Amino acid sequence: MNGTSRRLARIGLAVAGALTMIAGSLTVAALPAQAATGADIANVARAQLGKGCGGNPWPCHSGEWCADFAGWVWRQAGVDANGITAAAASFVSYGRARGTITNQPHVGDAIVYQYDGAGWAAHVNIVTGVRGDGYVQTVGGNEGGGAGSVRFVDWHAPGNWNGPIIIVRPFGVVGGGPPPVRVHIEEFTGDWDGNGTTTVGIHRGNTFYLRNSNSGGVADVTFGYGDHGWIPIVGDWNGTGRTSVGVYNPATATFYLRSSTDPANATTTTFVYGDPGWIPITGDWTGTGRTSVGVYNPATSMFYERASTDPNSTVTVDVGFGDPSPSWVPVTGDWNGDGRTTVGLYNLGNANFYLRDSNTSGVADVTFGYGNPNEAVVPVSGHWNGRGPSTIGIYRPSNAYFYLRNSNSGGVADSAFGYGDPRTP
Ligand SMILES: [Ca+2]
Ligand SMILES: [Ca+2]
Structure with a gap:
C-alpha cells in the first residue's frame, strides 16, 4: 500500500x-446479524446443489463460473470477499493479501486447484466438511463436466484431486481467519529527572521501575503503585518539569494520578473517565505545560481528551482518527514540536504508525512502517535526545527490548537496548 x-x-x-x-x-x-461462521458458508453452498450456470443469483461466466459461485457463497454468508473476482486465482491473491492461506482445511475455506503461480488456476470450490484424517467434502460450481453444475464431492484428500492445491481461509469469519494481534501495555517513557530527555520505564504487577537513561541496567527509581492488569500512564500533572506516573484500571475506567515519582512522598488524584475496556492516553493537549489525560475507545476509534486532571472538569475534545480494531494501539506525542500533544496510532497488523498533528478528526499527517507486521509490541514516544518534536519507538515484550527512533520515519532503530524481563504480550 x-x-x-x-x-x-x-x-x-x-x-x-x-x-x-x-x-x-x-x-x-x-x-447474518453476527459474524459468519464456516458452517454458514457450507450451508449457503449446499443449498445450491444441482443448479447450473444461468438463472441463479451468482454472476455467471458460461463455462468458467466456479469462482463466480465460490465468491458468491462467501459474500452471501457475510464474508468480506473484496478482491475475489471471476478468476479462481483471485482467491490466492486474496489469501496472500490478508494472510489467510493455510495448510489445514476448515469448513468454509476455499480450495484452489492447479494454481500456476502467475495468476491462473484451474478451479476453486468450498470445503463443507473436514475429517480428522484431513479428508474433506467440497461443494463447487461448474463441476461434473459438460455445462457443469453445483456438485458435492464426498471425502477426498484435498491435494489429490486435480493436482496441487492452495487452501484459502475467509477473512474475519469466526474460526476462519487469524485473530487480530493485541498487546497489553506495561511499558512507557518519561522525563523522570527533568533534564529534558525522555527515558524508559516499565510496570510489572503493581510496581513501577523507572530508568534515567536509555540503556540496559537496573531501575533508578522503584515504587509500588497500581495493581496487576492496570495500565500505566505518565505525565507532568502539576507542571514541575518532571514526568510522574499514574495508572488506569480498565475494569472500572478509573484514573489514579500520582503527584510525583518520589517513592516516599506522593499524593493521588482519582476520577472515573471513559468506559471499561477503553485505553488511557495522556498529553498536554493545549500547550499549558501540564499533562492531562484522555481515553481511546478501540471499538469506535474515537479519542476523548480531557482538558484538565481536575476531577470536576467536564471539558473534553473528541477526535475520530484511525480504524476501529483491537490491533490499533493509541500513541500520543508532540509530532511537530509546537508544544501541543496530538493523537497517533500504531497498527500491530501492518506495523504502521499513523500520526496526526492536530486534535481534530481526520487522516494521518505522517504514516510510516516501523517494526514487524502482526507482532505484539507497545508503541512509545518521547524526546530521546532532548527537546524538539516527539519521535517514536516500540517495546517488544518477547525479548524485553526498546527500539527507539530519532525521527518519525521508517528505518532501523537509532537506539536498542534490553530493559526488564521478557513477558507475554
Ligand atoms: Ca530525563
Ligand atoms: Ca504538536
Whole structure:
C-alpha cells in the first residue's frame, strides 16, 4: 500500500460501509446479524446443489463460473470477499493479501486447484466438511463436466484431486481467519529527572521501575503503585518539569494520578473517565505545560481528551482518527514540536504508525512502517535526545527490548537496548 492510500484509510472505511449497506438492500435478503461462521458458508453452498450456470443469483461466466459461485457463497454468508473476482486465482491473491492461506482445511475455506503461480488456476470450490484424517467434502460450481453444475464431492484428500492445491481461509469469519494481534501495555517513557530527555520505564504487577537513561541496567527509581492488569500512564500533572506516573484500571475506567515519582512522598488524584475496556492516553493537549489525560475507545476509534486532571472538569475534545480494531494501539506525542500533544496510532497488523498533528478528526499527517507486521509490541514516544518534536519507538515484550527512533520515519532503530524481563504480550 502506498502512502496516499494509507492516509485515506479512514475515508475508505466510511465509503466501504456505505457500499455494504447499498449492496445489502439490493441483493442480500438476510445478512447474518453476527459474524459468519464456516458452517454458514457450507450451508449457503449446499443449498445450491444441482443448479447450473444461468438463472441463479451468482454472476455467471458460461463455462468458467466456479469462482463466480465460490465468491458468491462467501459474500452471501457475510464474508468480506473484496478482491475475489471471476478468476479462481483471485482467491490466492486474496489469501496472500490478508494472510489467510493455510495448510489445514476448515469448513468454509476455499480450495484452489492447479494454481500456476502467475495468476491462473484451474478451479476453486468450498470445503463443507473436514475429517480428522484431513479428508474433506467440497461443494463447487461448474463441476461434473459438460455445462457443469453445483456438485458435492464426498471425502477426498484435498491435494489429490486435480493436482496441487492452495487452501484459502475467509477473512474475519469466526474460526476462519487469524485473530487480530493485541498487546497489553506495561511499558512507557518519561522525563523522570527533568533534564529534558525522555527515558524508559516499565510496570510489572503493581510496581513501577523507572530508568534515567536509555540503556540496559537496573531501575533508578522503584515504587509500588497500581495493581496487576492496570495500565500505566505518565505525565507532568502539576507542571514541575518532571514526568510522574499514574495508572488506569480498565475494569472500572478509573484514573489514579500520582503527584510525583518520589517513592516516599506522593499524593493521588482519582476520577472515573471513559468506559471499561477503553485505553488511557495522556498529553498536554493545549500547550499549558501540564499533562492531562484522555481515553481511546478501540471499538469506535474515537479519542476523548480531557482538558484538565481536575476531577470536576467536564471539558473534553473528541477526535475520530484511525480504524476501529483491537490491533490499533493509541500513541500520543508532540509530532511537530509546537508544544501541543496530538493523537497517533500504531497498527500491530501492518506495523504502521499513523500520526496526526492536530486534535481534530481526520487522516494521518505522517504514516510510516516501523517494526514487524502482526507482532505484539507497545508503541512509545518521547524526546530521546532532548527537546524538539516527539519521535517514536516500540517495546517488544518477547525479548524485553526498546527500539527507539530519532525521527518519525521508517528505518532501523537509532537506539536498542534490553530493559526488564521478557513477558507475554
Ligand atoms: Ca530525563
Ligand atoms: Ca504538536
